Structures are given as C-alpha cells and as structure tokens.
Amino acid sequence: MGELFRSEEMTLAQLFLQSEAAYCCVSELGELGMVQFRDLNPDVNVFQRKFVNEVRRCEEMDRKLRFVEKEIRKASLPLMDTGENPEVPFPRDMIDLEASFEKLENELKEINTNQEALKKNFLELTELKHILHRTQQFFDEMEDPNLLEESSALMEGNEGGRGAPLRLGFVAGVIGRERIPTFERMLWRVCRGNVFLRKAEIEDPLEDPATGDQVHKSVFIIFFQGDQLKNRVKKICEGFRASLYPCPETPQERKEMLAGVNSRIDDLQMVLNQTEDHRQRVLQAASKTMRVWFIKVRKMKAIYHTLNLCNIDVTQKCLIAEVWCPVSDLDSIQFALRRGTERSGSTVPSILNRMQTKQTPPTFNKTNKFTSGFQNIVDAYGIGNYREINPAPYTIITFPFLFAVMFGDMGHGLLMTCAALYLVLRESRLVAQKSDNEMFSMVFAGRYIILLMGVFSVYTGLIYNDCFSKSLNMFGSGWSVRPMYGPRGANWTAETLDGNSVLQLDPAVPGVFGGPYPLGIDPIWNLATNKLTFLNSFKMKMSVILGVVHMLFGVSLSLFNHLYFKKPLNIFLGFIPEIVFMASLFGYLALLVFYKWTAYDAFSSREAPSLLIHFINMCLFNYGDPTNRMLYRGQMGIQVLLVLVALACVPCMLVVKTLVLRRQHLWKKHLSQTREEPAELASADFRAMFPTDVSSDLVSSPRRGKSQQS
Structure with missing residues (x-):
C-alpha cells in the first residue's frame, strides 16, 4: 500500500536491443505501458532519423483508412467494434497492409468517380425530361389565340410597330430557383424587353452529383427574334449557370424525344442501383475490420516513432535506449523483453541495465478505475515532485464530503447516487460501446466520484433536513403554538398567530418533546421568516x-x-x-x-x-x-x-x-x-x-x- 500514498520509486535503465528484435521488444513494452523512453537524439532532425520512412508509410496508411472511414460514415453505416486488441503486425506485413489499403482506396475512388458521372448524366436526363414536358405545356398554352395575340403585339410593339410576320426562336433550360428573379431582371434590361420568358418550378428536388445536396430548380423557355438576341440570351444563361438543352420545335419530335429520354432514365436508374449496391457491399466489408486496422497502423506508427528515440551503435546491429521505469515493475519489463525477443525469433537476448543518475525522475502514481478520477483532480492542480506524498487517497473522502457540505440536498443526492450507480453497474457494456460523446465520456470517467458525492449528499441532506428544498417531518416537529408553562410560552395562542402575518420562531420556547430534534434540523424552521438567519x-x-x-x-x-x-x-x-x-x-x-x-x-x-x-x-x-x-x-x-x-x-x-x-x-x-x-x-x-x-x-x-x- 506504500505506492498508493507516495509516488512510485523510479529508476533510469538502459536497454540494449538487437536490431531484428527491437521492433517486437518495443511492442511488448508498449503493451505493458510501464516505461517512458528518453530521446537520445535531441539534436537530430525529425526527417533525418533512421525510421522516418516507416513512419511516413504508417501515416499514409492512416490517411487511407481515414478516407475509407469518411466514406463509411457518409453512407451511414455503423463501425463494428468487438473490443478486440489485435497484436502488432510484423514489419514484413506492412507491404500486405499497404497493398490492401491501396486496393480498397482505388476501388472506392473508382466507384465514386463512376457514380458521380452516372449521377451527372442522370441529372441531365431528368432535367431534359422536365424541359420537354414543360415545353409542351408552354406551346399548348401559346396556341391560345388571346395569349398568342398578346405576345405578338408585345413583340411587334418592341420592334417599332412593323407589320411583317414574326419568326420567333427559343431556348429552353433549367436554372436554380433562387436565381429566377435576378435572371429575369437581367434579361429584361439587357434585351430591352424584346424577349418573352415563361418559367415553371420542378416540384421534386434534384440531387447535385458533386455534393449530394438536394437543390430546387425551375424550367424556363425564352422566346426571341434574331441571332443578336439569341447570343445575348445564351451569354446571360451562361453567366447565371443555367443549363441549356436542345428542344425540338414540333410536338411530334418532342414526344419521340421524351420517350427516348424516359427509356434512358430507366436504364440509368438500374445501373445506379447496381453501383450503389456494390459500393455498400465494399463499405460494409471494410466497416467490420476498420477499428482493427486503425489499431494496427497506429501501434506500428507509435513503435517506429519510439525507435527513432533510440541511439544506434557503430556496428548498426544494436539499438540503445534509455527509459524511466518503476523499480517494482523491473521483473515485468524484463519478462516483456524476453517475450519480444522470442516473438522476433532472435537468439540474442535483450539487456536491461540500471543506471545511476542525478537527474530527478518523473513522478508516477499507479491508479485503477476507482482512483484514476481522484488522481486526475489532483493532477489538474499540479503534479507533485518525485516521491512526494500523494494526496489523491485522502481526496477520495475529503472531495465528495466537502461537495456534500455545500450541496446538502437529500433528494438530489439520491438522484446522483442512482445515476452513478447505473454507470458503475453497467460499466463493462458502456466501455464496449465506446461513445464519441465528449460530455458523456467525462461523466462516465467520474462515475465513482459522482457516486460518493451522491452518497455524502444524502447524509448531509439528512443533517440539513433538506429534500428537494423541502423539509421532511419524520419525527414530528418539536415546536408547538399551544400555551406553554413559563413566561416565554404563555403568550403563544391561536389569536397571536391569526393577528400576526410575520412571526419569528424563538428557539428558547420549549417544544412538545422538551428537547432537541432527534436527527437534523426541525422541519418547522422551513416555515419561519428567520430561517436563513438560523441556518x-x-x-x-x-x-x-x-x-x-x-x-x-x-x-x-x-x-x-x-x-x-x-x-x-x-x-x-x-x-x-x-x-x-x-x-x-x-x-x-x-x-x-x-x-x-x-x-x-x-x-x-x-x-x-x-x-x-x-x-x-x-x-x-x-x-x-x-x-x-x-x-x-x-x-x-x-x-x-x-x-x-x-x-x-x-x-x-x-x-x-x-x-x-x-x-x-x-x-x-x-x-x-x-x-x-x-x-x-x-x-x-x-x-x-x-x-x-x-x-x-x-x-x-x-x-x-x-x-x-x-
């Protein structure tokens, strides 16, 4: 129990690791988590260290995995997490991992490219279908004699009143619904009112193939006369990013074209469904092993980063490392080095040599799931010097009790106790879920602190006789308004209460029981106007x-x-x-x-x-x-x-x-x-x-x- 009340005794040790066994030995030490490596190459640039290429390869694999994870989340697929802690792959397995990740990334990029091209084609065909359908409605409306006469008079008036027959051209396209007012004003001003615009909204939103967002668009058709106006209209449409589509002039051609477009849309929809199914299958297969891949890659990166802290001897056959480690865990560290040497297949054992130094060792306090929360509270104010007394064990009592003295509500304390007790009893399931909610993670990490605070708050709430800011009349009040014996209690009558709206309770007046309240504070104080003065x-x-x-x-x-x-x-x-x-x-x-x-x-x-x-x-x-x-x-x-x-x-x-x-x-x-x-x-x-x-x-x-x- 000495380690609980004082920081661990640390020692500086020197490790001699064979080159072929260094990777596995560092891996075993990392799984143990009881050593702190010192940087023996402080003057060497990060890009000039021995294992910088391996670190870059791990970073590249991590980038590819993040791309795949982003695609999985975009597809709203869950990431499978079985809680498995996989072993670190050997260095020779890095090539296979790189090939697998490269293949997966290229396949997803190819699927995304093809899918985007298909969606773009599908969008164009859908817009063309709406144009053909709406254009036919426009021409049907134009066959109305009154409307045709009105538009002809408008065009003739703008042309100076000439009586020659008009030959009108038209362009049809699709534009964003929010740009219609500005687009219409620009046409009127540039063309000086010599164009005739008809528009209609597309009821169903269309999907943008680049971003995947739903956009609302409108179909328009513009009638004009002459090539000069035609060029102006096309430039305006290009400036407003309107999509223009060819539209036949005769109803029969438009009908035939609409039938062909519908047939192509059906075929394209079937291809899109097959492409999406294939993409879902690839992502579902990747989501099952994504967490395991992340752990493997990041463990490899951590190992190579640690090896960069080591010094290499002249013969290039041995790596020298210096570590801070607890004296009580030296046997475990040597056993981990032995396991790493056996796993690598090396016949030369790794050597651990304790060193004498005048440097101040780092402060290390062993914790478990119960004491870690209190240790974090102490470390937040400052980490003690080496081998100083650790105040965390005393904080286990003092911190929740002082909180309860300030809180002091039995009802709210009971709610805190129940909530924390739920987190404690189901901690294994909640740990397996690995929630990304930062607020929940913070509360879950302090579940034992909250449990003790709730228990102590129930106790202080009983002392204060405070439950949800109300007093509990458990034993009956010791105060009475009946006439009492003696000069102090003789004046307390019902008439006194009825005639005075404000009365202060006098503790000197003896109560019915003639003594103090059995537990806590008498509930009658909750009704007194001098309650705050007393409490x-x-x-x-x-x-x-x-x-x-x-x-x-x-x-x-x-x-x-x-x-x-x-x-x-x-x-x-x-x-x-x-x-x-x-x-x-x-x-x-x-x-x-x-x-x-x-x-x-x-x-x-x-x-x-x-x-x-x-x-x-x-x-x-x-x-x-x-x-x-x-x-x-x-x-x-x-x-x-x-x-x-x-x-x-x-x-x-x-x-x-x-x-x-x-x-x-x-x-x-x-x-x-x-x-x-x-x-x-x-x-x-x-x-x-x-x-x-x-x-x-x-x-x-x-x-x-x-x-x-x-």
Whole structure:
C-alpha cells in the first residue's frame, strides 16, 4: 500500500536491443505501458532519423483508412467494434497492409468517380425530361389565340410597330430557383424587353452529383427574334449557370424525344442501383475490420516513432535506449523483453541495465478505475515532485464530503447516487460501446466520484433536513403554538398567530418533546421568516470548523515529506511556523465556536457575544468595545499572546528561512573555491621547478617527458 500514498520509486535503465528484435521488444513494452523512453537524439532532425520512412508509410496508411472511414460514415453505416486488441503486425506485413489499403482506396475512388458521372448524366436526363414536358405545356398554352395575340403585339410593339410576320426562336433550360428573379431582371434590361420568358418550378428536388445536396430548380423557355438576341440570351444563361438543352420545335419530335429520354432514365436508374449496391457491399466489408486496422497502423506508427528515440551503435546491429521505469515493475519489463525477443525469433537476448543518475525522475502514481478520477483532480492542480506524498487517497473522502457540505440536498443526492450507480453497474457494456460523446465520456470517467458525492449528499441532506428544498417531518416537529408553562410560552395562542402575518420562531420556547430534534434540523424552521438567519449561522460555523481541520490536515502532510527528504530546515522554519500560525488564529476561532455552543443554551443565547466581532477585535487588539463582552476569564491575555505568536511566525517563514538558505549557498560556493585553489597552486609550483619547455612537454605528453628526463 506504500505506492498508493507516495509516488512510485523510479529508476533510469538502459536497454540494449538487437536490431531484428527491437521492433517486437518495443511492442511488448508498449503493451505493458510501464516505461517512458528518453530521446537520445535531441539534436537530430525529425526527417533525418533512421525510421522516418516507416513512419511516413504508417501515416499514409492512416490517411487511407481515414478516407475509407469518411466514406463509411457518409453512407451511414455503423463501425463494428468487438473490443478486440489485435497484436502488432510484423514489419514484413506492412507491404500486405499497404497493398490492401491501396486496393480498397482505388476501388472506392473508382466507384465514386463512376457514380458521380452516372449521377451527372442522370441529372441531365431528368432535367431534359422536365424541359420537354414543360415545353409542351408552354406551346399548348401559346396556341391560345388571346395569349398568342398578346405576345405578338408585345413583340411587334418592341420592334417599332412593323407589320411583317414574326419568326420567333427559343431556348429552353433549367436554372436554380433562387436565381429566377435576378435572371429575369437581367434579361429584361439587357434585351430591352424584346424577349418573352415563361418559367415553371420542378416540384421534386434534384440531387447535385458533386455534393449530394438536394437543390430546387425551375424550367424556363425564352422566346426571341434574331441571332443578336439569341447570343445575348445564351451569354446571360451562361453567366447565371443555367443549363441549356436542345428542344425540338414540333410536338411530334418532342414526344419521340421524351420517350427516348424516359427509356434512358430507366436504364440509368438500374445501373445506379447496381453501383450503389456494390459500393455498400465494399463499405460494409471494410466497416467490420476498420477499428482493427486503425489499431494496427497506429501501434506500428507509435513503435517506429519510439525507435527513432533510440541511439544506434557503430556496428548498426544494436539499438540503445534509455527509459524511466518503476523499480517494482523491473521483473515485468524484463519478462516483456524476453517475450519480444522470442516473438522476433532472435537468439540474442535483450539487456536491461540500471543506471545511476542525478537527474530527478518523473513522478508516477499507479491508479485503477476507482482512483484514476481522484488522481486526475489532483493532477489538474499540479503534479507533485518525485516521491512526494500523494494526496489523491485522502481526496477520495475529503472531495465528495466537502461537495456534500455545500450541496446538502437529500433528494438530489439520491438522484446522483442512482445515476452513478447505473454507470458503475453497467460499466463493462458502456466501455464496449465506446461513445464519441465528449460530455458523456467525462461523466462516465467520474462515475465513482459522482457516486460518493451522491452518497455524502444524502447524509448531509439528512443533517440539513433538506429534500428537494423541502423539509421532511419524520419525527414530528418539536415546536408547538399551544400555551406553554413559563413566561416565554404563555403568550403563544391561536389569536397571536391569526393577528400576526410575520412571526419569528424563538428557539428558547420549549417544544412538545422538551428537547432537541432527534436527527437534523426541525422541519418547522422551513416555515419561519428567520430561517436563513438560523441556518446560515449554523452552516457558517460548521464550514469554519471543517475548513480549519482540512487546512491543518493538509499542512500536516508536508511534515512527512520533510522527514522523508531529510530537510530539517523546512521543518523548523516552514512546517512549525505554518502550523503554529494557523492554530493560533483559525484553530483558536474553531475552539471558540465549540466553547460558545457549550457555554450558552437556547435561553441565554441572546446574551452571547458575536464571534466575528471577537475575531476582528482580536486581530486589531481592540478590547474596549463595551457591546461585545468577553467569553471567559483571562481572554484578553490569551488572545494577545496568540496574535503575537502568529505575527512572529511570519518573518520566521519569509525572512529567516531565506537568510539561512542564502548562507548555505554562499558556504557551498566558498567550499568549491577553496577546493580549486590548492590544485592551481600545485600546478604553479610544478611549472616553477622545471624550465618552460620541459614543463610544457611533461604536461602535454607524460611519456615524452620521461624520455627527455632520462
């Protein structure tokens, strides 16, 4: 259990991996998840490392898989996830995976290209069908004598009133419905009113082959006279991206063309259905293994990325790696290296060598599914130093309890408990579903935190007698409006209640039971106008007590860190002044709360002094306030002493400790200088004993100096 209350003991280890076994060994270490690799090539560019080509190949395979996944999601097909954790494929299997992904990608691209071309052709035929159908209606309407006479008069009036017979040309096409008003105004202005436009909406939306969106279009036919107007009309249609289609002039030709278009549409629809069925079969087959492929490719990429952190020896036959790992898991790491060596088929075992280092190891705390949520809360505020006490186990109790003190509702706490209990009991099924909802994932990760918060909230709700912001009358109220014995209760009658719309409950009036409420707060307080005054006073005092205890406990934990790291300076100039300062001020305030509860009862509480005013006067040395009398005999002397002790702790923490640390630093610096001076003096004496040329030879080359001296 020592690892639970303190971070794991870490060690720096050196790994010697054979080139043919390095891939499998790193794979086994990755599955174990107990090592942290160090980068031994910090000065080498990412693109100049040994396994950069393999990383790029994995990235390319990952890109192809993302393309296939996008197509699967576009087709609204579910991705099969069996929860399988596949093994990492061997490096030689990368070629087969690349070939499979390349084939799948090319097949999908070819299907998409053909399908887009078929949909485009289908769209053109559909638009032509609507044009032929609507055009026939336009010409049938034009056979009306009144309408024909009106259009002829319009065209003749625009041509200057000439009586020559008109030979009108026309173009027909399809345009987006939202562009019709602008299109019509542009035709009128450019052609100066010398064209005749008829339009009709297509009821059914058409599918855009490029984007797959549903668009609404309209059929139009434009009558004009002359080639000049014809060119203008075609340019305007081209500018508005209107599709023009050939339309025969005679009804018989239009009828024959419409029959041919309908036949081609039926044939094309059958081909489109077959193409879509084939695409669905390909995507369904890919969706069954998509998750497994993703895991394999990303594991391979992680392995090659880790191998790029290793150093390669001169012989190119061995990879050298440095890892941080827990001391308690060294046997598991060596067993994983042995499995990786056997899996690769190598006969040379991998070597793990512990190294001595002065570097500070990383902080590592082992967690499980219950403690991981609380550890994440602690790490969110800051990760502790190496081998410090881990506050997460204590947070398992303090965090939900302090939440419940603030929440304090039995009904809502019961709902939280039921919801969290559902997540806990069905966690295996919910984990297998692997929901992508970020909000649900966050709530599911904290299911045990929510469970404890709900349980503690039920308890504090019972203490507060608060259920959905309402009080529960479980034992019957201890308050009565009947006349009581004594001067305080004799005036409480039914007439008093009827004649007063606002009444404050007096705790000094004895109740029916003649004692305190059995559990929690009397429900009659929920009806009183001074409810907040009573409850806020109660909750404030309780919060002060809990807060002081919590702070003192947190500071006390630092003592174990100072003892473990053997830092007496932090104990005498850090921990002791901190604990004395907090106990002198805030601890004394908590004791005053308990003393006031025991020294005054409901009848004498009106004469009790205010603790808030007492604490303020204590810090300001103001003892001449006649409205706030003392709680006990000798209070002034004790409070003055406590404030002076607290004030004396401040310079001890801020000034004395700083001066002592500075003196230690200067002393170490002085010792390092004194150690260097004898070496320099010895070197100077040595040079003075010999000539310049001989001394230089002796220093540069000892062997040559000996030969010259001999």
